[in-house]
Amino acid sequence: MNLADLYIIIFQHKKIRLVLTKTRAVVLKEVKFREQSKICSLYTRDFGRISVILKGGRNLKSRLSGLFCTGSLLEVVLYNRSNRDLQLVSEARIIRSPMTAEPSMERFSAIYRLIEILKISTGNEEKNIRLFNALERTLEKLCAPCRNADAAVAWFMLKLISESGFEPSIEQCVTTGKSILPMLQEGSADDLCLTYDPGGVSLPVPAAQKGPPGQRLPVQVYLLMRTLNRLDIRSIDEIDIPADNSRLLCDILQNYCSLHNNYNPSSKNRRIISRILYE
Incomplete structure (x- = not known):
């Protein structure tokens, strides 16, 4: 109802x-x-x-x-x-x-990032109930003690990107059409690339060739993105996620989302918060 x-x-x-x-x-x-x-x-x-x-x-x-x-x-x-x-x-x-749980700079930083990306990705009076439901579930996680706050934000950004109509291809390479996971299991690639146009994950392109523009996507970060894309956010604290991988995935997805929204994110603010938290 x-x-x-x-x-x-x-x-x-x-x-x-x-x-x-x-x-x-x-x-x-x-x-x-x-x-x-x-x-x-x-x-x-x-x-x-x-x-x-x-x-x-x-x-x-x-x-x-x-x-x-x-x-x-x-x-x-x-x-x-x-x-x-x-x-x-x-x-x-x-x-x-955010103030009901014990104060946590990690949670506050994650909520700040969540709010910032939402502000620049939504227009006035653009109703989207599925996106709101994902936002509500994410805040439910972040407004309580949460050991994977950045991963929760990355989960939401994957939903946001999908609802915005530029969901990246995660399972197949956008340049060759080949399945990515079997090639990684064979040891065929150390790094991947998240390309902007076409949007999706790409296997490495030989140096002599020019691939589509994008950003470097480490294999472990790719595997985290693939896992989060299939995961219910309520189970996010049940898996072991290296903090560096979840933060890097957030940065990569925010850049991807910002480019598609023709917006240059406030990297200065993100650097200040990261310095407070992790230095």
């Missing part, structure tokens, strides 16, 4: 049609507005990406105070008008919050 419960309120004198709607949403961004209000960018299950205003939402006495924090998963009730840029939030409750 659709989560949205619709109630129509018609103002006869002003001839305005408002719809009071309940839906689930993830907070992508929050900005202070005037003295006590806040404007937030949300990715919602039923309306895609929208902007909302929380009137008085920064007042400690408000029912909305402290709820709309970046990375939180909420159930929100809002007045929805299709011809309005800002929707008005009536009430909300927290379903998942």
Whole structure:
């Protein structure tokens, strides 16, 4: 059943049609507005990406105070008008919050990366329930103690890439059409390449030949990508994943996704967080 419960309120004198709607949403961004209000960018299950205003939402006495924090998963009730840029939030409750589990820089870094890639990969009012469901499952994992946070983000990015229509070919080489795994088992390749066009994994191209543009994909990282593509995210902590491999896979997939979205990601921000975490 659709989560949205619709109630129509018609103002006869002003001839305005408002719809009071309940839906689930993830907070992508929050900005202070005037003295006590806040404007937030949300990715919602039923309306895609929208902007909302929380009137008085920064007042400690408000029912909305402290709820709309970046990375939180909420159930929100809002007045929805299709011809309005800002929707008005009536009430909300927290379903998942990054702050509910023990503080962890690894989890916070993973959530930051998740939110950033979602912001640049989704447009306004592009509803995609399958993508939202994948996002919700990922946040459920990241808002609890998680030993494979980067792998969870990589899992989500594979779903995002697939839903965006540029899913890479993982099982067959995009240049030769041959199955990749048997050739790796034979020891025919030490490294692979994730190509942009056509999108997919490619076996090494001889130096004398010019292959399609792409980025280096180490075999172990490829095997992790292949595993995550087949895995239920709820089982992600049951497998042993080297942290370096999951971080590198996140970088590779983010570059792949960013190129297809014609966006240059904020590598400076990613370098700062990596330096804090791993140096």
